[in-house]
Amino acid sequence: MNDTMYATPEMKAMNHPPVKFGKVGVLLVNLGTPDGTDFKSMRRYLREFLSDKRVIEWSRLFWYPILYGIVLNTRPGKVGKAYASIWNNDLNESYLRTYTRNQAEKMAESFASMDNVQVDWAMRYGTPSIASRVEALQKDGCEKILVFPLYPQYAAATTATVNDKVFETLLKMRWQPALRTVPPYHDDPVYIEELANSITNHLATLDWEPEVVLTSFHGIPKSYFMKGDPYHCQCYKTARLVRERLGWTKEKLQVTFQSRFGPEEWLQPYTDKTIEKMAQEGVKRIAVINPGFVSDCLETLEEIAEEAGEIFLHNGGEKFTHIPCLNDSAGGMRVLENVVRRELSGWA
Known part of the structure; x- marks a missing residue:
């Protein structure tokens, strides 16, 4: 009965339009992107x-x-x-939009054998909006929707606001779908394994060995952490598990936080200040990875790959490399699909 059009005799008598039903929706949601x-x-x-x-x-x-x-x-x-x-000029869009759409399309292919699962994507800010895609899924017969905020570590400013927007959308719907939201997966074994693999594979392409690898996470104001946000702890756990997976020391793989905004104190140590200090103190070769970002975007491609690299080289460093996010790679899709299949248990 999946994706079947139906109408009761009573609905037909009242000229009610046919209704689709029987599907399960999966909605991947990332932060957002400007249209130009x-x-x-x-x-x-x-x-x-x-x-x-x-x-x-x-x-x-x-x-x-x-x-x-x-x-x-x-x-x-x-x-x-x-x-x-860092604009994707070929498609005239940000790489965040490119990768998020690719992730949804590849995930849809992996679920193709399950004819009752439908995959879509949205942005918390910008287009396509969460409201438009939730409504589209419901109208297309999705009586159940799994919402996947694409953030491995939970923060109120990321995961929670995605869920807020979904719930706000449901407030306006007469026929609401059943809803599940994906919890943080900062310590998921598959996620940790693929992060470690991405580091190992990238470093294997270099003709030099970094003295330090920084795991640079997006920052949040320290006050948010003091109010009870678990983000800081989850970032450190991710880094610790990756470090253990690689068999490295705390000195080899370190944690920093980037993207400060405004006058408040944010989580420390700061990525830019750490990179500057390392270079000034004689560290010559470093690599930076962004484990908290599912897809490369402004904060990874411009702020780290470009800006942070310039800071390091300007202050005496000699070799700098940015390790790409998992994006829509085979390893990245393995992580996302593993989480979705687990969270769909009992639904599909």
């Missing part, structure tokens, strides 16, 4: 992103005058230039 690098597109994206109370927890009375009076008039141009430097 121009000022207008960037401003629209940043307005939605920086208006999220999960992202900026300051009082609206304090934050909005800064956001609308300063940030949205100055930051779109700067961020637009950064995006332009």
Whole structure:
């Protein structure tokens, strides 16, 4: 009965349109992306992103005058230039959009033999929106939906805000699908294995050996951690498990945090400051990996591969390499599909 159109005699008598039913939806959700690098597109994206109370927890009375009076008039141009430097010009889109769509399409192929599973993707900020894809899945017969926030480590500013938006969408729906959300998978054995493999495989392509490998995670304000956000602990656990998998020391594989914004203190040590200090103290060869990012994006391609590399070389370092995210590679898809199959248990 999967994907079957049906109508009761009563519905037919009332000219009610046929209804699809019997499917299970899987919705992959990543952070978001602007539609273009121009000022207008960037401003629209940043307005939605920086208006999220999960992202900026300051009082609206304090934050909005800064956001609308300063940030949205100055930051779109700067961020637009950064995006332009790493834009996927072949498809005229960000690589985050490219990889997220590819992940959804590849996952759909892997579930092709299960005719009741339908895979889709969305962005928390920008397009395609969460609301549009949840509604589309429901209309296409998905009575159950598994929402997968694409963040291995849980943070209120990432995982929680994705779930918030899904629940907000359901508030407006008369016929709600049953819902499951994917929990963090920061210590999942397959995830740890593929991270370790990606490090080993990348280093094997080099003609030099890094003295230090940094695991650079996206930062959050320290105040969020003090309020009970488990993100900091989950990042350190991921790094520890990868280190143990590789048989390395704490000195060989270290944890740092990147992407600070605003005047608050954020989780430390800071990636940029650590890289600068290492170079100044005589470290000549380093590699950086971003285990908290499922896909390469502005924060990995521009902030780390470009900016961090420049900082290291400018301060006396000699060799720098960025280890790509798992993206839509075979290993990356193995991680995502492993999580989805586990969380679909009993549904598909």
